[in-house]
Amino acid sequence: MDNLPKCGANYVPLTPLTFLTRASKCYANRTSIIYGNVRYTWKQTYERCCRVASSLQSLNVFKNDVVSVLAPNVPAIYEMHFAVPMAGAVLNTINTRLDANNIAIILKHSEAKVFFVDYEYQEIAKKALELLTTSKIPKIPLVVVINDIDSPTGVRLGELEYEQLVHQGNSSYIPEEITDEWDPITLNYTSGTTSEPKGVVYSHRGAFLSTLSLLLGWEMGTEPVYLWSLPMFHCNGWTFTWGIAARGGTNICIRNTNAKEMYTNIVSHNVTHMCCAPIVFNILLEAKPHEYKPLTTRVQILTGGAPPPAPLVEKIERLGFHVVHAYGLTEATGPALVCEWQVKWNELSRESQAKLKARQGVGILTLADVDVKNFDNMQSVTRDGKSIGEVCLRGSSIMKGYLKNDKANISAFKNGWFFTGDVGVIHQDGYMEIKDRSKDVIISGGENISSIEVENVIMSHKNVIEASVVAMPHPKWGESPCAFVILTKNSQIKEVDIIEHCKSNLPRFMVPKKVKFVEELPKTGTGKVQKNHLREIAKTFVVLEKSNQISKNREKPRYYDQNQEQIHALSRL
Amino acid sequence: MDNLPKCGANYVPLTPLTFLTRASKCYANRTSIIYGNVRYTWKQTYERCCRVASSLQSLNVFKNDVVSVLAPNVPAIYEMHFAVPMAGAVLNTINTRLDANNIAIILKHSEAKVFFVDYEYQEIAKKALELLTTSKIPKIPLVVVINDIDSPTGVRLGELEYEQLVHQGNSSYIPEEITDEWDPITLNYTSGTTSEPKGVVYSHRGAFLSTLSLLLGWEMGTEPVYLWSLPMFHCNGWTFTWGIAARGGTNICIRNTNAKEMYTNIVSHNVTHMCCAPIVFNILLEAKPHEYKPLTTRVQILTGGAPPPAPLVEKIERLGFHVVHAYGLTEATGPALVCEWQVKWNELSRESQAKLKARQGVGILTLADVDVKNFDNMQSVTRDGKSIGEVCLRGSSIMKGYLKNDKANISAFKNGWFFTGDVGVIHQDGYMEIKDRSKDVIISGGENISSIEVENVIMSHKNVIEASVVAMPHPKWGESPCAFVILTKNSQIKEVDIIEHCKSNLPRFMVPKKVKFVEELPKTGTGKVQKNHLREIAKTFVVLEKSNQISKNREKPRYYDQNQEQIHALSRL
Known part of the structure; x- marks a missing residue:
């Protein structure tokens, strides 16, 4: 045979x-x-x-x-x-x-x-x-x-x-x-x-x-009928x-992916499908009256790049779009997990549905396996929705490797797995949820804090439009959470209000020690917040607010100019 | 790289x-x-x-x-x-x-x-x-x-x-x-x-x-929710x-695939999908009142093994089933082509739709290529829906080969193609249609006659339920078509009526020289008519009706008993 x-x-x-x-x-x-x-x-x-x-x-x-x-x-x-x-x-x-x-x-x-x-x-x-x-x-x-x-x-x-x-x-x-x-x-x-x-x-x-x-x-x-709202240069569309x-x-x-061009094409050609980062939802939602056209058929949106906040999913679906959430990365030829809908979820509230939809889901059929591995012993974590570890993938949809970069290949491929650098949990129902990029996890007094978890609590405040949380050096805890927050227009909210809100909704060690209000967050072209920039800014807060000693320990001078530029950029917006 | x-x-x-x-x-x-x-x-x-x-x-x-x-x-x-x-x-x-x-x-x-x-x-x-x-x-x-x-x-x-x-x-x-x-x-x-x-x-x-x-x-x-109406022993279901x-x-x-067991399970479990040969349509259609249950949701049927006659598709769809037609063979891991529906067909009459649905369609995505090759020169035939040739497939869904059977492997795999032994055409729109098994083609006076084409004409007669056409030896033309026909109950139709009907709808050389009315056709478990049996019977007609000389030339005595058995089987039914 x-x-x-x-x-x-x-x-x-x-x-x-x-x-x-x-x-x-x-x-x-x-x-x-x-x-x-x-x-x-x-x-x-x-x-x-x-x-x-x-x-x-x-x-x-x-x-x-x-x-x-x-x-x-x-x-x-x-x-x-x-x-x-x-x-x-x-x-x-x-x-x-x-x-x-x-x-x-x-x-x-x-x-x-x-x-x-x-x-x-x-x-x-x-x-x-x-x-x-x-x-x-x-x-x-x-x-x-x-x-x-x-x-x-x-x-x-x-x-x-x-x-x-x-x-x-x-x-x-x-x-x-x-x-x-x-x-x-x-x-x-x-x-x-x-x-x-x-x-x-x-x-x-x-x-x-x-x-x-x-x-x-x-x-x-x-x-x-597929609208090219996602750049083809992202993992070949x-x-x-x-x-x-x-x-x-x-x-x-x-x-261009401006509101007018998208709505005009969607309606003229009866678009059925489109992909985009959640940031594009905002473009569609904020269309001016002369740009907007009501949908004549339901348009499927596959989104990824960042988890779509539940209220945003609710809003965009009210316009006639139907959102499916996927998780992926360039190394996995784009989406590697898709949040497959389950029939029994149809009976849940819109809010619960949007929360389920924000999870990253299950591996696509070509992936031979998806796992979340404990950082220390590389064993699979318990599937309880709580135990965090690094998301690992294996299967024939994973890249051949990085070109002319042995070092990166060695660190990405280990023991038959591709290590994504993302931190997640697996829920009891087998659905994976990303908690953070591993480099975005905040380690405070030995505890891992998921920056996304803190962000979700801050975003649940009615006056908050967007929030991003990063590690800020802390003299006692090593790191502590620092939040950058965009407020709704004309709101009178103060730093202490956000901190109080967090105290009511989070364990004490997860509450941000600093909240900075900004007009806009620095983002990549796909709408991912550039947390490395925010981290650099957060470091300067410590420099300004805490002793110089800490600054010397944790900060490298070469970042300094970049921070200043970034602060400048933020304050301009 | x-x-x-x-x-x-x-x-x-x-x-x-x-x-x-x-x-x-x-x-x-x-x-x-x-x-x-x-x-x-x-x-x-x-x-x-x-x-x-x-x-x-x-x-x-x-x-x-x-x-x-x-x-x-x-x-x-x-x-x-x-x-x-x-x-x-x-x-x-x-x-x-x-x-x-x-x-x-x-x-x-x-x-x-x-x-x-x-x-x-x-x-x-x-x-x-x-x-x-x-x-x-x-x-x-x-x-x-x-x-x-x-x-x-x-x-x-x-x-x-x-x-x-x-x-x-x-x-x-x-x-x-x-x-x-x-x-x-x-x-x-x-x-x-x-x-x-x-x-x-x-x-x-x-x-x-x-x-x-x-x-x-x-x-x-x-x-x-998948009903196992197709035996798992057929290409692993x-x-x-x-x-x-x-x-x-x-x-x-x-x-069992009796009407009661199927309807009971379809309705109790809200079946969404099932596969079966067209013969199973008859079981579903002929259910007795105590066996039948009206469908509560639409059931998708994937059918294959034999092209589903258009009137049968129409009838079964009226019950709430939705038929998709596929073509395949064991050697291709089951269905290799699927008759993909096209949106523009929605506007056609039910009759035209059923005709389109009876075509075998386009190759599945794993097949690297599908072709119909001229018997003589092995070149691709013109895509005109008329030029016939042998259906050839290549791709990773084709079997590894036949076990311990070099001879069969050599004849099936040639020049990078798998030869199916089926005869077909490719329509202008790229959809393939099987015209016959190559061994079922009737060669009359040097002309290729598709037995399926003759069958379709006979079946369009209002008093015909089913028809199967095979080659019968002919002293002048070598072979000529012979039809086995099942009539509707109590119809007074005679052989000459069917022949006249064919004369009005077919070129002269394609008209059957003999029409035999039967109660049932010999079939395989999957509902394929066993034409080899019918051919043996057809040979005896010539023996009985024409000179002994022809019989000697074309018939081998070893078939004779089998024919008698078959005739006996047919007359019993």
Whole structure:
């Protein structure tokens, strides 16, 4: 039985490229992409990808070469998710919110051979390229500008333009055969809030399996109409770049995620699905009357990046959106757990439902296992919703590894598990709930304090809009919680009110020793609060309020300027 | 990028066993199985499987050993789908409709080490074992009887009983690690209507991928309530044995698929999904008043094995069932194509819809490709809905191969494709439609006639309930169509009426030269008409009606007795 050999008929390397080939045959005349006045069918998308792939090869792009792209959610970046690997190469999508320096670091580290730049980002791309030139790397990538396909601008950044590559390419190109499903397909750099960006490599196998698992996890049926409110540069659009082809759906591409553009597209095209960070809920909720359009059908939202606060879920659902919460990270090809709804929850109050929805849920089907391990002995914690530990994952949707970063690989992969750096619990019903990033846990007098737990209590105060809690050095307890709070407009609340509120709702050791009111919190592009910045500010509170001795012990001078900048930034807002 | 190694965290062999482990953690207290008054949760099912697996190992069952089971859809056979591979062994489910001789052939060919027998099948199992003993094979399998778990009978067939293995087993057993996803998981014998049964081997990888693809293809969400109307011995229940665990659903096990048992269970447990051959539609439609219960919710039916005639689909859907049609074969781990519904079809007439639904559809997501190849030059046929050829498949859901049957493997796997032996066309919209089994095609005067096409025309006659068309030897044309027809009760239709009806609706060469009215058609357990039997009967018509010379040329005497038997069987019905 063991001797039955693999052959071309029964062992075909797994790759999401088959989804496009299949779509070009089975969904040939269905609309694949809508962008303004531009429309393509799946047959056309396939042919355009063939053309781009063949043009890449004529530019000497071959197996395992990196092709970078800096672009918003326009058709070109969607097509490149297929075209680049069809040429045997590896797609590297770059976060458009990065500065020139970080872009240059990525181009250099990835050894990108070609760099596609949307015309809107030509200035920053130029700067990044200049930085590369001065750093004297052996080969500067070839630049291809992406003009706006709907309203071309004529902007150029060198010789080459995307549509020209499409035009000159061969629509009958036969894609490079994927002979090993472990071969790389994409390279995504982590946001690097705390360190240099790390290059996360996905395999064809991982991308294929994650795509199927997420379609299942979200229960996305055939013919979805998918709004690109999530940047494709985030884990390849949480795999839905490939997933929409698998489902024969329609991609609604948009350049910006402002309220007007989202509502207009949702209503004109009967959008059924969209992904976004919870921060986008606010954009949708705060739409001005001329931007807002009432939904005509229910829109499924898959959200992640940060747990959606229960009141926010309630508000957005009242508009006709239906929220599913997922948890993931770049290293896990996007969402790794989905908060699967249970029929029996239908009978609960809206409030209880929103609380359940805020949990991270259960592993997607491709993950072989999900565990929360005790920090000290690496044993599984009790599934009681209380015992905290580090969230660990294993399965074929986990990245191949970090590119050229053995140290990071060694610390991420241990004993057959991937360590996420997130701290969580597992509830009795098997649903995981993240309590914190491990680096965000506050250790006060030897007790672990989940910053998220303190934040939830503060946010339950009627005058609080948002709160973020970080560790602040403390002479006696080592660390103690410090809260940054945004209040509702014109409220007369004082620091002591928040502290009293916490005292009534939390164990004493968890009550913040300091509450700072701010107008806005520093956030990453995906809406994650940059707690490292807040921690630096918190340290200065101690410096200002407590003895210099503590400051010397816990603070490194190199952070100081950054803190000042951050305080400045906060006070400006 | 290539140098990033596989490790335990990011390359876990794919196996459906992870679905059960996951279910035992994430759906621990949900009902996994209902059978009469018996109920288990997923935690219990997992523990029972651990116990059975550990007991198997204590019976010296190890890696790659075959464990056979002959049982209806009771909880034990469901559990064995996990327990046997958890012990590292290979599950062989045997069709309960086979005779003792075929069962003996399978036990011998598979070299089964243990043979589980449901008490209802003890007599036939005894006969099969006697045949084995007389054939002097080196090792007769160890027999374990499966008593009825809901109402134990006390029947024994040797020393061992299933619940005893559960009882004696170790609930903390740690399943054998699957180190290679290409390892075998199950062994399913084809029905062998035309030849010796062939042993089809599935790998863990193939089973895992097929399961995910079918959940997607059928759009089965979480918490399905699944009625076991399809025997689990057919391609492991078209993978839903594993799929229901993946979805945290409830398995409704039933011993018989009579109308009463099905309706009672559907209504008591709010069944959401069931699979069956179209023949089961008739059982549901012909329920007597005391057997029938009106549905309280819509029940999804996935059907296959034979294309469901459009009027039958219409009738069953009026009762509240919703039919999806799939096409598959044992070699493809069950359904390989699913007739995916398209939104735009909603606006068509019921009749047009039923016609579209009768097509076989598009490949599931795990299939890398589906093609129809010209018989002569093996090139892809034009996608025009007319050009016929052999249906070919490739992808990781195709079997590892036939066990100990090099000849069959060589003829099935050619040039990286699996050849199904089915004849079909591809429509312009990419949907495949089966026209015939290649051996059922009628070649008349050099023209290929699809027997299904002729059948469809005959079935459109208002007095026809069912029709089957096969080749009959013809002195001039080589072969010509011969129709076996079941008429509605008390109809006065004559052979000439059917022939005239065909003349008005078909090209002349496709019109049957002979129409034989029968009371019933010989069918396999899955409701497929046994055309090989009808062909033998058709040959005798020629013998009786035409010259002896033709009979001598085309007929082999060894078929003769069989024909007589068959005619006898038909006339009895």
